[in-house]
Amino acid sequence: MIRHLVRSLPDAVRRARWVAAVLALVAAPLAAQGPTGKIEGYVRDQAGVAVANVQVRITGTAFATTTNPAGYYFFNSVPAGVYDVRASYVGYKPTETRGFRVLSGQTVTLDFALEQTAVEIQEITVVAAANVLVPRDQVTSKQLIDGSYTDKLPVDRLNQVFALQPGVVASPGTTLLSVRGGRPDENNTYVDGVPVQSGNRGTGSGRALPSLQVGTNAFEDASITTGATSAEFGNAQGGVIAITTRTGGQRFSGNIGFETDELSGRIMGSGFNRLQASLGGPIAGDLTFFVSGVLDGNRFGNFGYRGEEVPAWSAVGVDTTFAIPTSTSATADTLFLPVYNYALSRGDCDAPYVANAADPEIRNNYGYDCRGRLGFGGGSLSNAQVSGKLNYSFGTGSRVALTYLGSRALARGARGIDNTFGTTNTNQVVTLNWNQVLTRSASRQMAIDAYLSYQTDRSINSLLTAESERNSRDPFLGWYVGGFDYEYDDSDFAVTEDLVRAYRVQDANSPITLYDRNNTQQYLAQAGYGFDGGNLVSRGNPGLVGAFGGVPGTLNYATERRIIGKANLDWQLDRYNRLKIGGEYTDSRMDTYANGALNQGFSDIWLASPVRYNLFAEDRLDLGDVVLVGGLRYDYFDLGASKWKDYPRISSAPNFDADNLDQYLEPYTAHDYLSPHIQVAFPVTERTNFRLSYAQQVQTPDYSVALFGSNTDLAITNTNNNYGTDLDFGKTILFEFGVRHAFDDDMVLDVTVYNKDNLANAAGRLIPRIDPRTQARSDLRLTVNQDFGNTRGVDLRIDRRFGQIFNGVLSYSFQDARNTGSDPFTYINFGSRVTSAITGNATPPPQAAQPVGFSRPHSIAAQFAFNFPADYKQGTLAGAIMSRLGIFGTARYASGTPYTRCDPSLDDDLAIVAPAPAGSAAATCNTLGGDFNAARLPAFKNVDLRVTKGLRLGGLDLTAYADMRNVFNIQNILTVFAQTGTTSNARYRTTLAAQDSAIFAQNATANGAYDRTTGDIILPGSDAECGAWVTTGNNPSPPNCYFLRKGEQRFGNGDGIYTLAEQRVASDIQRLATFHISRFTGAGRTLRFGMEVNF
Template identity: 50%
Template sequence: MKQSCVSAFARAARSLALAAVVLGFGAGSLLAQGSTGKIEGRVRDQAGAPIANAQVFLVGTAFNALTNPQGYYFINNVPAGTISVRAAFIGYKSTQVDGVKVLAGQTGTVDIQLEQTAVQIQEITVVTQTQPLVPRDEVTTKQRIDGEFTSNLPVDRLNNVLALQPGVVSSPTNNTLSIRGGRTDEAVTYVDGVPISPGYRGGNNVGSLGTELSVATNALEEASVTTGSASAEFGNAQSGVISVQTKTGGSSYTGSFGYESDEPFGKNISLGFNRLQGSFGGPITRNLTFFLSGALEGQKSIASGIDAQLSPIFVQAGIDTTVAVPTALGDPTADTTMVPVYNYAAYRGDCDEFSGSADPGIADNYGVDCQGGRTPYSARSTYQLNGKLNYTFGTGSRISLTALASQFQGRAFSQNRDQTGRVLTYQNLYNPQALIAFRQWSRVFTLNWTQNLTKSTERALALETFLSYQQDRTLQGPMTTEGEASTRDPFGGFLVGPIDFLFDFGNFDLNDELVNNYRQNLAGTRRSPLDLENRVQYATTDVYRNNAYGLYNRGSAGADMQFYDNGIGSPLGTRLVMYRENRLVGKANLDWQFDRYNRFKFGGEITRYDLGNYSHQLDDQIFSDVFLEKPLRYNLFAEDRLDLGDVVLVAGLRYDWYHTRASRPVGFPVITTHPDFDPNNPDAFFNNPDLFREDESHNYISPHIQVSFPVTERTNFRLSYAHQVQAPDFGVVLQGINSDVNLTNTNNVYGADVDFGKSITFEFGLRHAFNDDMVLDFAAYNKDNLSNAANRLVSLPDPTTGVNGNIRLLTNADFGNTRGIDVRLDRRFGNLFNGTLSYSFQDAQNTGSDPDTYIDFGSRVLNAISGGNQPPPQASLPTDFNRPHTLAAAASLTFPNDWNQGSTVGTIFENVGLFATFRYSSGTPFTACSLGSTDQDVVSGDNCDREFPEGLNQSRLPAFKNLNLRLTKGFALGGLDLTAYLDARNILNFRNVIQVFTQTNDVRNLDEEENEFAANATEVQDEAIVSGVDVSEDGTIDLTFGDIADPRAGCSTWTTEDGVPAAPNCVALIRAEQRFGDGDGMYTVAEQRRASDALYNTIRGVHNFTGDPRRMRLGVEVSF
């Protein structure tokens, strides 16, 4: 029945829709990746005859429709989730279908049969629908993740589940994902229909790694990842689209609260992990619902690999003694300083290792409890919050408001020297003013209004609009004294309130004044929180052997590590990083179902960015970056979806446009050192387009086509083809726009006004349903990556010298190709078992894995012919994330409370659940270095000094293996449901190697180990000789000082190798001998070796070369 009238509200909405399209404001309602789906079907009587004008509605909402003469009905724009569909007609008994799963972007079929009755009765027939394993109208490869299924799996993040999908490759920690060979930042994420991916994606060479909103698993209704060719409705992604739909409150109240912890399993397994989560939702008034959820995690220690407890880390535990240190020995007029020498207690490690020490303090570990495998002062914490209001009215119009927030903050603790020369946190453990913390937080507020403008039994016109305000922030830098002390060992590992930073957005404002000071290099102005004109006062010092090993480790090979005791500046390179991004996203589209088979959409999206980035060494301007810019991006699309039931054809066009709206130096990156720059009239330079020019805008039109049709009754074939473009990372494009190369370094990397990154994708797929409970899906694809962002060495005329100079400049020069196949098997057995098994093969090659590949690796290799820098690659090579083979599975086995009731087996297994995830994948590639002493310390992922004997990424790490299990048991607790569970990660304790030495292809390098000890032993023995202490031919050092009662009393004449008084060094060596030796005062070479190896292994121990060992947790959840 066609509507006879349209309300004034609808007429106003229609006018607004037309205006939105004309102005190009708004964005497409992403049917393929949006937050809503479609329900259609037929209403028939018991004889199979259609019933016309029957009313069909969704229980608890305003969504409704009437059937046409053929009994057909449809309802568009239904929020994703599980619903109940009811049909009614005069003279028939109403029928309600429960358990209908609405999938975002898909069409679900719900056919309803009504029973005729002579008398109108209120009784309702209730039936439950079994959902198909895959939707019938899938036209491209898209992997779906059910929220309820995910919440039961042994996972903490959505990324953990995405990594199990075919076509998705994960890092060992699941922190980054690559979709079908794309770079790790080439996917876009949508939450409830709007994109939330930041414009600054973390590729900046010296800045923040970026941040993005995180959604807790208990807020997840459904998620999907499109790995195939995308439709025209969505974009700004070269590789894939991740879509998340959060939960909406239902017609009844539901809620849950849970807690889990790993602390019951001992400190060698436990990280001090604790998790609290809860949710509550339901109706407020008629057609108005709410949903709230939150999750809070705390972790007292960062994760380390296997056997971290075998590599102790020591913390200061009070003062051992205070010694007098004169400026010169034997000079009665020399000044004397009283220097404290500290006790060192093992924090990470096994206290029994030193319990036999001759020194009672060392034997007792100075009263400090050893923490097993936990790393000190490394707590970190996260939270995710979600709230949603949803109101439906009319014939299915709705308004929803969603608020999302997430935070990740903690103490930075770098313990792996994965890059030569990296300063490790252990080096500043006794210099707390230089210890670093980080905080990343995001907020998203989204208003969605969907208005049905007209609706009949076969036609509909709807307007869908979104307005979203989004914030991302990153802060990294030193803490205040109070902030550092309060975060050392927080209760439960929880850090909810902001960490107290020494410098933050409040006391060091990121504003135009700061940018201008930096760009013009104005002496005496605020460019850094510290005084750049008096930098020496901040220098970091390391004067004595102030550590538990009695070692200097100055200038020795690879794993050398000085322990700093004061200062925050050079040579640490301590950096303050501040990043903020505000986005205003507007979307609107018209959704026109102009007949039963055709659904046409057109609309657009506009995003206004407000970016601020500050990354600056506290005491030096070199390799710093500061900018404030406001890029603009929008897109328009038009798409038609022809759905004939079995045959589905989708065709569309998309127009993308972006403009940084930034200005930068023309040519060679010089500003204040340019000959034409006048410090008395700087505007003359900045307003001259021949010297300082605004970037240009960029645009691209891309075709998209997808088709699906049956081959047999149970087999469908699909094809898809698309051009997919993505605006470049604004952090990379804007990098260095205010940095004068003559005030930093020619190794500084500079952004440029580059074009979109482009991919051309093609795939075909087959889906075969063996039956309703078993479906096999196969896809083969080819993706050409064009014009990827790439930093290159570019020769440009230098106006300050008159000759050409090499600049590391951003281009679109990288290119590559990925080919592969994805196979997925879905299988279920009634309500007992549900699982997926997938296999992926991919060959991902590119001239660069990220914008810095060439300048970090290739440009540092000498060309054998020219003797200069090696030119950029002319052919693609394996990417860093190329894993040729991946086998993954996720499964659940659940026994309901009435299973085999009355039997012993039934009594044992009722309400028991077993949930598992498994992943086996090829190791990632790395570049081997030539044999020789210069590359002894290079590990996979770092660059060789000069030569690559076999080319980039020609070696490969061992395969990665992981099996996680969760065992649950349900109980009734009054009117509540209680579930207890055991969660086991890497339950088989697989030894996953994630890093190797590039010369040995192993987790050990005996040559480096020997070189390190030789340097340490020589240094200690030479110092002892200079200090007049006996050193035997075998290297034993006599620290007895004539067998005096307290050998520390003999340290007054001790000096360094160059004759500088250093009594604290002597005390440190005495304690090292008592800790790593037998305490007899004779410091043998074997004891020296144990001390040297102990320090060496904190950096080069197997825990830094392997992934997480077995971890266990216990948990409990109460729900209603």
């Protein structure tokens, strides 16, 4: 009934609702993931008698109130941070508690005991705050993270800290997090109370949009809710991440720091450099500011364990230029083509293929330093995060805040001759927040909290311009400050209604691909030199990156713009009840372009204007020890797009009429859902609390999955293309109960047991349909809501501190996560391509849940900090060493992820590695025993450590430190050959060598240079004699001869006879990256040194 009423509303009214949401809807951001917290407490005299009408103020802010007759006071909507709170009243000595921490989304208690005195003007009594380890009102499993603590840990990203929390599984080397068995894209992130998750979450086959990254020096606190969420925060089946950015205070403070591993040599250095800075303070009155930035660069890329041993090459100058006829015809045109020298830019500097090369220029590495891992010529990675906030507080706790957040990531390929691609990912968020207290008394308050946020995400992978490629080869400290310029970008092929229409109807007069798709013959000669019939003839030679002259492959980009309106009413009805009513509205515009230079097979172009909103009502009953939260949430979304009707034929449909395009299309349907959320916590003993939480959590599907192929006609691709459909919400039902026991104020144990049912997630299936053009049945790869599963587990966390010196957390998680798929394409990429021995058809989709690909049954994690104060054992040797010393560490142990073994007897499966590397689809193989995900990798183990030493120089606080990652240089296996279950496959190595020899033989035979008896290749005596060399197709190709000569001079003895043994050496070196241990492992040990200044 609700769905019918919502869908019947006029579209224009629906589109206007975001304005109404900002102006009319009401509630507060103070639930479990809100950016503000609550302070409450009692003021009593030294005899324990309540004192009424006491003035309580948070110094340096507009927050002020008085106590009621019971001595009770409270502050709602206090931004997270550390404050000084003062209580004063005539006849009593003023008392100030300093360093009191307010936690986002939590209620913290601060009581005062005032000393009675006859003198009205007295010195203020100062009390140091005793901050609790765990807040008393935590009604669901939520892990809290302090910003200043995180900034000292040996981590570069906030997700690395989330990975240490119970219930969270992380993929090494990526930012992907799985919460209690959920897919990595099932989490939602809120920054300062506003969601920043893009609608295109990247699990579709089109271009993935990046997630906003917040610098480790830019946030006050953060949390990840792994249990049932409150009604206000949702659109997540997994966890809800909440980040509260820092706000400037009443005193100026700042930080600048730099760290590098370039002092650590080629074994423990990768050219990593990081600069970070922050500054905050007052502007005028209660107006404050805070700005921060982080810039890091990895000059030489990230490699696995012993990755410095794998050679990489860079073009360093023209060797010679060939005059090449475009064909063997006497009238053919002539191309003048330069070929390049290649210097070793990464690898073993003393390897025989450098030190023992026959060519003296090769032995000298063409005059360039052989820097091992510290290479040159591109391949760098660079990341930046910036933030800024203006905050103005007024009245009795009202405030206005304007926040900007931005992040950017750039990466490019290694230096070649042409066809060097780069990637740029950017995110920007601008949020205006207005919190207005309408009325308040000592026990009651009503406030409006409103947000308006504008957000953009963009990702592009395209061909760099020649100038941009040159300018970005060796950026200073690996920092791509200026970004990249592309030959083609979203300004050349902007996704508009006109382009979408042209793509649908395949308009011959409209540019859809980079090159002229109607005249491809002119590009056939541009297959790239260094190849013969698509086979590389320069095995082992740096010519692999020098294969040049080819057509640029693709342009792949996606963009998204969102306007989010959120407004809430927070009504503290009395001391115990807090009612919240409100909602949120998101209006988006998103597009993607993923197309080849000429070929449109498996291409994707779409444009959509999704709308999503939610309404909620929630009451929080807080009786002190007992807290009960109950709420309802209504979710709605509409993709705002159309797709092909019934079957993916548009322009190829029978009797197609381009002037009547709508008859071949249908709009996506709107969807809605009403979900309950219940949370309760109550005491069992004085030190033990019990909690229960239950929620039905829904999440919009990844829009890129639903929209994929929505405009792609079967005529330009084939039935192996994945197609989205009219997907509904994914649904999760989560129930948990937990016990928290405080042994004392410095040690807390928390244990949680949970059950999570995953319902109706997106999953690819083979769906039979009748092709209207052929009237034949065919199986389409359609994505539908048919994935289901269950996760059961136990989470344990111990918090421990010893005075002000030690603070640590130890966590353990057991998790049994099973689903019919790990992502929308698990079955499509694997099971649907395996033929059943019984039926001869594709294996049907699983009907029982199986281990998910990111499952790790056992996880143990630890984080700890030792902080020795400046006065530690003064006057002793131990004091001189330990004074201002800090030791910060993290550690993880986790079960290996599952994978599927392949039949070792089949040659077709030799190359398959499993689990598939991040960002690539699982390869199909005939399974060994038929058990999906039945094998597991070895356990993942890692320890990171940072040691700091503080110094005092005038008014500056200096800190020097050493930061070591993977302290014990553990070899963590992340993938294996699926046939052997190990990192080696001798049969595959032998097979590749034989294939390479065959390619050499074919090319040499075509030129009369092959000795069939010995397998030797008799090469011309000089480069000039290579002019007559041709491919097996009789096309002129002198560079192929040149590459063979250089290969023999590098890997042979330079006598001009390329023996079979020398060819095998070249093949093995060329294939080294395929079989080297670094391909299968995480990074080895690295060591950084840094210095920071605080003021």
